[in-house]
Amino acid sequence: MSQMNKVAAWSSELNLICEMxxxxxxxxxxxxKIAQNILADPEAATQKSxxxxxxxxxxxxxxxxxxxxxFDTTGFPDFKLKLAKAAVSGIWxxxxxxxxxxxxxxxxxKIINNTIANLxxxxxSVSYQQIQLAVDALIRAKRIFIVGLGGSSATARDAECKxxxxxxxxxxxxxxxxxxxxxxxxxxxxxxxxxxxxxxTKEIIEVAELAKLNNAPVICLAPxxxxxxxxxxxxxxxxxxxxxDRLSFSSQATYQVMLHILAAGISVQKKYNG
Amino acid sequence: MSQMNKVAAWSSELNLICEMxxxxxxxxxxxxKIAQNILADPEAATQKSxxxxxxxxxxxxxxxxxxxxxFDTTGFPDFKLKLAKAAVSGIWxxxxxxxxxxxxxxxxxKIINNTIANLxxxxxSVSYQQIQLAVDALIRAKRIFIVGLGGSSATARDAECKxxxxxxxxxxxxxxxxxxxxxxxxxxxxxxxxxxxxxxTKEIIEVAELAKLNNAPVICLAPxxxxxxxxxxxxxxxxxxxxxDRLSFSSQATYQVMLHILAAGISVQKKYNG
DNA sequence: TAATTTTTGTAATTTTACTACAAAGCAAGG
DNA sequence: CCTTGCTTTGTAGTAAAATTACAAAAATTA
Numbered sequence: 001m002s003q004m005n006k007v008a009a010w011s012s013e014l015n016l017i018c019e020m021x022x023x024x025x026x027x028x029x030x031x032x033k034i035a036q037n038i039l040a041d042p043e044a045a046t047q048k049s050x051x052x053x054x055x056x057x058x059x060x061x062x063x064x065x066x067x068x069x070x071f072d073t074t075g076f077p078d079f080k081l082k083l084a085k086a087a088v089s090g091i092w093x094x095x096x097x098x099x100x101x102x103x104x105x106x107x108x109x110k111i112i113n114n115t116i117a118n119l120x121x122x123x124x125s126v127s128y129q130q131i132q133l134a135v136d137a138l139i140r141a142k143r144i145f146i147v148g149l150g151g152s153s154a155t156a157r158d159a160e161c162k163x164x165x166x167x168x169x170x171x172x173x174x175x176x177x178x179x180x181x182x183x184x185x186x187x188x189x190x191x192x193x194x195x196x197x198x199x200x201t202k203e204i205i206e207v208a209e210l211a212k213l214n215n216a217p218v219i220c221l222a223p224x225x226x227x228x229x230x231x232x233x234x235x236x237x238x239x240x241x242x243x244x245d246r247l248s249f250s251s252q253a254t255y256q257v258m259l260h261i262l263a264a265g266i267s268v269q270k271k272y273n274g
Numbered sequence: 275m276s277q278m279n280k281v282a283a284w285s286s287e288l289n290l291i292c293e294m295x296x297x298x299x300x301x302x303x304x305x306x307k308i309a310q311n312i313l314a315d316p317e318a319a320t321q322k323s324x325x326x327x328x329x330x331x332x333x334x335x336x337x338x339x340x341x342x343x344x345f346d347t348t349g350f351p352d353f354k355l356k357l358a359k360a361a362v363s364g365i366w367x368x369x370x371x372x373x374x375x376x377x378x379x380x381x382x383x384k385i386i387n388n389t390i391a392n393l394x395x396x397x398x399s400v401s402y403q404q405i406q407l408a409v410d411a412l413i414r415a416k417r418i419f420i421v422g423l424g425g426s427s428a429t430a431r432d433a434e435c436k437x438x439x440x441x442x443x444x445x446x447x448x449x450x451x452x453x454x455x456x457x458x459x460x461x462x463x464x465x466x467x468x469x470x471x472x473x474x475t476k477e478i479i480e481v482a483e484l485a486k487l488n489n490a491p492v493i494c495l496a497p498x499x500x501x502x503x504x505x506x507x508x509x510x511x512x513x514x515x516x517x518x519d520r521l522s523f524s525s526q527a528t529y530q531v532m533l534h535i536l537a538a539g540i541s542v543q544k545k546y547n548g
Numbered sequence: 549t550a551a552t553t554t555t556t557g558t559a560a561t562t563t564t565a566c567t568a569c570a571a572a573g574c575a576a577g578g
Numbered sequence: 579c580c581t582t583g584c585t586t587t588g589t590a591g592t593a594a595a596a597t598t599a600c601a602a603a604a605a606t607t608a
Contacts, residue, residue, distance in 0.1 A: 046355055047352075047355075077351070078321075080355065081320055081321075081354065081355065081358050084355050084358050084359050085358050085359065085361075085362045087359075088359045088362045088363055089362055098538055098542070100542055100545045100546070102542060104402040104403075104405050104406045104409075104539065105402045107535070107538050107539065107542060108397075108400060108402060108405060108535050109397060111531065111534055111535050111538055112393055112396065112397045112400075112531060112535075113397075115393065115531050115534075116390050116393055116394070119386055119389065119390055119393075120386075120390070122386065123382075123383060123386045123387075126382060126386075128377075128378040128379045128382055129378075131378050131382060132378045135378075150435070151435055151439075153431060153435065154428050154429070154431040154432035154434075154435055155428070155432075157427060157428040157431050158428035158429075158526065160428075161424070161425055161427065161428055165425075247537075247538050247541060248538075249534075250527075250530055250531045250534040252432065252530055252534075253524075253527040253530045253531050253534075256524055256526055256527045256530055257385065257386060257389050257524045257527050260385055260389075260523075260524040260526075260527075261381070261382050261385050261386075263521075264372055264381050264385055264521050264522075265378065265381065265382075267521060268372070268374055268376060268381060271374045272374070
């Protein structure tokens with residue numbers, strides 16, 4: 001530990017449980033004992049006294065007290081308080097996959113909770129700068145062509161509605177041939193807005209490649225690190241709670257929210273420019 | 275107080291701040307002093323000691339202690355803990371409207387938070403029974419016709435995708451004339467699935483009335499208490515955080531999640547029946 | 549108004565958390 | 579391999595915080 005008194009200086013914005021988890025490897029044995037004991041059941045730890053927690057962890061009371069102070073708290077009671085808060089917001093960290101034996105109530109709450117978790121992850125990862133750039137580009141564009149296939153076709157339709165409502169010139173060509181046609185007939189002022197849940201669909205990558213051939217600006221709404229994302233000039237990347245199957249949450253809800261944010265941005269921006 | 279020792283017996287599921295607020299009128303002066311002092315800034319109260327809180331409220335320490343015990347807690351520390359938790363989850367109770375002067379970061383987080391708040395409200399109000407009934411009806415139906423106009427057209431398209439993916443026979447007639455045609459040519463086994471953000475759009479109500487004339491089953495995805503909702507045989511009602519304008523959150527995200535839940539229900543159900 | 553009940557506060561007790569200090573463990577240098 | 583100096587951990591004492599028991603005050607009822 002030596003001079004590094006506050007383990008978590010570099011992650012003070014994250015919640016206490018995250019901090020502890022990520023600090024775990026940097027801790028020495030006594031601290032690790034305490035951390036593991038708390039992390040095993042944070043909720044339960046908030047109910048314990050310093051004496052009980054020390055005994056359970058096999059360390060002395062002052063060790064627990066010192067441990068607490070290392071995590072940016074004034075002492076044990078303050079630590080417990082912050083831990084309790086973290087445990088509440090942490091409900092959304094653990095995702096619960098839908099299982100075939102779940103009854104209606106179970107899978108309903110699971111899906112809603114997982115979707116909320118995904119939105120929270122999205123909130124943490126979203127780049128305001130990219131949104132700002134996207135809003136600017138959308139407003140500047142003379143024509144916006146939206147492409148989305150399969151599961152993303154509804155999202156594409158939604159984008160068309162929202163952009164039209166915001167007073168932009170948006171068009172969502174329904175079939176693939178039309179989409180290709182649009183992509184190969186680029187004119188200055190055109191903008192391509194490509195939507196994909198996977199970012200790997202062959203047909204949409206073709207559209208992106210066609211656009212690139214013409215040096216056309218391409219905004220994509222796709223998972224980070226996908227092929228589509230790499231082909232685009234402006235990336236609105238959507239993280240997703242990993243290790244979660246398609247059934248267990250609505251990733252499209254996140255896409256929808258992203259579109260909503262863009263629409264709001266356009267409205268806000270337009271109000272200022274006249 | 276007399277024999278009623280636990281003020282909050284009838285609302286134990288709500289969080290502590292809600293309980294205090296609703297109990298406020300039933301409290302006597304000393305208790306009211308304490309409650310008001312805490313409610314003025316619950317977050318700050320969690321940092322105070324019993325002595326400070328007592329002094330600030332103009333009462334004695336044991337009074338504060340007794341006050342805590344009335345709210346289903348073991349004592350002051352436990353009370354503070356539960357208060358802290360309530361304050362955290364309470365973030366989602368207050369919604370923040372998007373303002374024209376908001377910068378990118380501000381309106382982005384506001385929209386995401388408001389959408390989460392809306393999903394939470396939805397979670398609390400959703401009827402599992404209605405979902406169960408809807409899933410059953412959808413599986414039983416020979417043909418499902420989906421109708422949604424304007425902002426709901428994308429949602430309708432999404433419903434079509436999801437139902438088709440689940441192996442059902444779903445169809446979303448794009449234009450209004452087709453929709454009317456479909457509604458007036460009811461055959462046994464048909465099911466109408468009507469989607470509306472307002473539940474008051476004239477054209478969709480016409481479709482619902484046409485269906486009703488034929489005694490056709492109608493599932494609606496609409497706000498509670500709307501005209502469309504009253505016309506339908508099965509209502510999937512969507513509450514929304516009130517006093518929030520269209521721009522400030524994505525209500526469609528909630529609709530999308532509802533569709534996702536139905537699709538999951540269909541998959542789960544089908545797995546059991548073979 | 550007196551008697552009874554309820555409410556509130558004072559004072560003592562207990563519990564809990566914290567601090568000072570000393571012992572043990574560990575690393576670098578002789 | 580031992581010593582010196584540093585870090586880490588624990589023990590014991592101290593301080594603070596919360597709780598309890600009890601008594602006084604206020605309110606209620608007859």
